[in-house]
Amino acid sequence: MSEMLYWQALNRAMDAEMAADETVLTLGEDVGLYGGTYRVTEGLMAKYGEWRVRDTPISENSFTGLGVGAAMLGLRPVVEIMTINFALFAMDAIVNMAAKIPFMSGGQFPMPLTIRMPGGVAKQLGAQHSQRLEHMLMNVPGLRIVVPATPQDAYWQLRQAIRSDDPILVLEHELLYFSKGDVDEATLAPPIHQAVARRRGRDITCIAYSRMLPLALQAAETLAAEGIELTVIDPRSLSPIDWDTCVRAVEQTHRCLIVEEDCRFAGAGAEFAATLQERCFYLLDAPIQRVAGMDIPTPFNGTLEAASIPRGEHIVQAARQMMAQQ
Amino acid sequence: MDKAQMAAMLRDMLRARAFEEAAAQAYAQGHIAGFLHLYPGEEAVAVGVLHAAEPGDYVVSTYREHVHALVRGIPARQIMAELHGKKTGVSGGMGGSMHLFDRSRRFLGGYAIVGETFPIALGAGYAVAYRRLPEAVICFFGDGAINQGTFHESLNMAALWKLPIFFVCENNHYQIGTEIHRHSAITEVYKRACGYGIPAEKVDGMDVVAVHKAAKRALDRVRAGDGPQFLELETYRYRGHSMADPGSYRPAAELNAYQANDPIAAAVHVAEHPYPSADAIAAAGADCVTRFTDHCCEGGHLDDAAVERMRREIQEEVADAVAFAEQSDAPNMDDAWKAFHRNRRFETLMETAQ
Numbered sequence: 001m002s003e004m005l006y007w008q009a010l011n012r013a014m015d016a017e018m019a020a021d022e023t024v025l026t027l028g029e030d031v032g033l034y035g036g037t038y039r040v041t042e043g044l045m046a047k048y049g050e051w052r053v054r055d056t057p058i059s060e061n062s063f064t065g066l067g068v069g070a071a072m073l074g075l076r077p078v079v080e081i082m083t084i085n086f087a088l089f090a091m092d093a094i095v096n097m098a099a100k101i102p103f104m105s106g107g108q109f110p111m112p113l114t115i116r117m118p119g120g121v122a123k124q125l126g127a128q129h130s131q132r133l134e135h136m137l138m139n140v141p142g143l144r145i146v147v148p149a150t151p152q153d154a155y156w157q158l159r160q161a162i163r164s165d166d167p168i169l170v171l172e173h174e175l176l177y178f179s180k181g182d183v184d185e186a187t188l189a190p191p192i193h194q195a196v197a198r199r200r201g202r203d204i205t206c207i208a209y210s211r212m213l214p215l216a217l218q219a220a221e222t223l224a225a226e227g228i229e230l231t232v233i234d235p236r237s238l239s240p241i242d243w244d245t246c247v248r249a250v251e252q253t254h255r256c257l258i259v260e261e262d263c264r265f266a267g268a269g270a271e272f273a274a275t276l277q278e279r280c281f282y283l284l285d286a287p288i289q290r291v292a293g294m295d296i297p298t299p300f301n302g303t304l305e306a307a308s309i310p311r312g313e314h315i316v317q318a319a320r321q322m323m324a325q326q
Numbered sequence: 327m328d329k330a331q332m333a334a335m336l337r338d339m340l341r342a343r344a345f346e347e348a349a350a351q352a353y354a355q356g357h358i359a360g361f362l363h364l365y366p367g368e369e370a371v372a373v374g375v376l377h378a379a380e381p382g383d384y385v386v387s388t389y390r391e392h393v394h395a396l397v398r399g400i401p402a403r404q405i406m407a408e409l410h411g412k413k414t415g416v417s418g419g420m421g422g423s424m425h426l427f428d429r430s431r432r433f434l435g436g437y438a439i440v441g442e443t444f445p446i447a448l449g450a451g452y453a454v455a456y457r458r459l460p461e462a463v464i465c466f467f468g469d470g471a472i473n474q475g476t477f478h479e480s481l482n483m484a485a486l487w488k489l490p491i492f493f494v495c496e497n498n499h500y501q502i503g504t505e506i507h508r509h510s511a512i513t514e515v516y517k518r519a520c521g522y523g524i525p526a527e528k529v530d531g532m533d534v535v536a537v538h539k540a541a542k543r544a545l546d547r548v549r550a551g552d553g554p555q556f557l558e559l560e561t562y563r564y565r566g567h568s569m570a571d572p573g574s575y576r577p578a579a580e581l582n583a584y585q586a587n588d589p590i591a592a593a594v595h596v597a598e599h600p601y602p603s604a605d606a607i608a609a610a611g612a613d614c615v616t617r618f619t620d621h622c623c624e625g626g627h628l629d630d631a632a633v634e635r636m637r638r639e640i641q642e643e644v645a646d647a648v649a650f651a652e653q654s655d656a657p658n659m660d661d662a663w664k665a666f667h668r669n670r671r672f673e674t675l676m677e678t679a680q
Contacts, residue, residue, distance in 0.1 A: 025456070051455075051456055054487075056483070057479070057482060057483060057486070059475075059479035059480075059482070059483065061445065061475060061476055061479065062444065062445040062448060062475075062476050062479035062480045062483060063445075063479075063483070064445070065442070065444070065445020065446060065448065065449060065476065065480075066445055066448045066449040066452055066480075066483065067449060068445065068446060068449055069386075069434070069445060069446040069447065069448055069449020069450045069451075069452070069453070070449035070450070070452050070453040070456075071449070072434055072446070072449065072450065072453075073384075073449070073450050073453035073454070074453070075452075075453050075456065077449075092439060092442065092476075093445060096439050096442065097437075097442060097445075097446070101427075101435065102665075102666075102668070102669055103420055103662075103665055103666050104417060104420055104421040104425040104427065104435070105417050105420070105421060105425070105427035105429070105435065106415075106416075106417040106418025106419070106420045106421065106427070106665045107418070107420075107664065107665040107666075107668030107669065108417070108427050108428070108429040109427065109429060109434075109435075110668075110669035111669065141666075142666070164670075165669040165670065166669060166670060
């Protein structure tokens, strides 16, 4: 067990898998000599050489497609797309190729492809660099999506993604790269898709992923001081979703609050709310609520930017209102 | 080229023609549904190129790929069954006409989005180079695909890293209904490869011997580690883009409108973009199959009786494939889920709510 930053955990996970399996390689813009824009691939080129750590031209569709083709021949590529915003150029490779080839071939071709993408709202990067696109990708059968919120999960979920024969998207958050936490590299982690309770409380189940998780945990502390106790569930995976863990938590609290940084309309929160009301309707004491990003392109101005996405106080207010609805 | 090889190539050209005509018939009878893009006219391309390929090579193809699959060695039965959406199809009925895959024959699929064969070939080529194997990846595409970004992106990376890829352009002059002069600033496709420093040449795609020779030359270089090679083959499809396309490209309504409102514009339109008549096609050059049959017979490689025997055997093979496809079972939803989850062998996942 050692303490490290989120990016360091990813870096160590890459190193561990590349050392263990010579079919693992990584490619993307500036992953080699430069070491990765968030340092995730730092040091790997020197250690493994340019065929295993490949700097690519700015050609997202084709280098992501390269990952698909190489995976069909049995390699285990880890494609880094510098930010999720650029993945829009690679949607054909992700949606039409990676997600469909295993199925269209009648199962003949596994797709041991991992695609890492930083995203989310960081600090005044403008509308084109401040997106959360998980909802678009969740709607594509054949893709799996993980959203590690802690260094521990970043480490293990990346390793598990590389070992999987399904295409897995690892959505990293730009503001989490320098968050710190303990990483146990020796003990095998829970299954990659399994949701975990980060905190237990009797009143409300709060489902929060990626950077919204630390916000929800902070809000839970504030609320606890007022006597409102939250269970905080980190789904860790957005496709598939570990419904059983979510349902069990809601069955105990009878209330559910979903927090997502993504825009509210047709977002991940809508899927959580729809399915959980289908499964838990008669146990609910209040309508399922969502705290989500505004349905607006992210403004550049810092004050407006902060106002367009959930803050801790929004979670606190929403929880208080839910408890007041008796 | 020896007699046996000539005969084998002619046989595959005749098989290709017969297979596609049988598919067209099955489509007309309602036994095949969806899109169906047929190959008649272009047989010299698939046969010339794939007879120069070795079993260790990989093939990436487009949505007009039945003949590539057939010549690559996938049994006619399995291809026809896939066209019929049956469980016995080469992709288990999950792919269809445009998505034939055969792992054992290194057939990496038919792709239905124009321009997708480039990055797939790029990845396959990367994997071959990564393992330092003397294998080649054959990447088919049409003239319409050269305007996709992936063409340029992939050619650049293939040349940059000297990947073992053989780019084969089946230039049939039409991207569905738009003639190449109207879709490409440079109509000699091979010249575009020069922008990436990839050796390229253009060969008559109606001449199977010339195609085979050029393909062999290129594949030898690819396998020797000389990096990607590029071949443009000028060819022609006799049918429309798909079975849904009569191939006229001048709807009566459009023509009437031009004639009624602006006869000059209509005249210019017709003059600039004529769709060739059957006579014009015949005048442009002999059908590649007829031409090669004549060539084989004139050269003393084959005689009429041998060709007749070949045709009969092929008719039987194709009829058998159609009967097999018709009699095969359809897949059920369980088969679909199985195909979908086949690669989750090391993991147990909790499935979605229902």
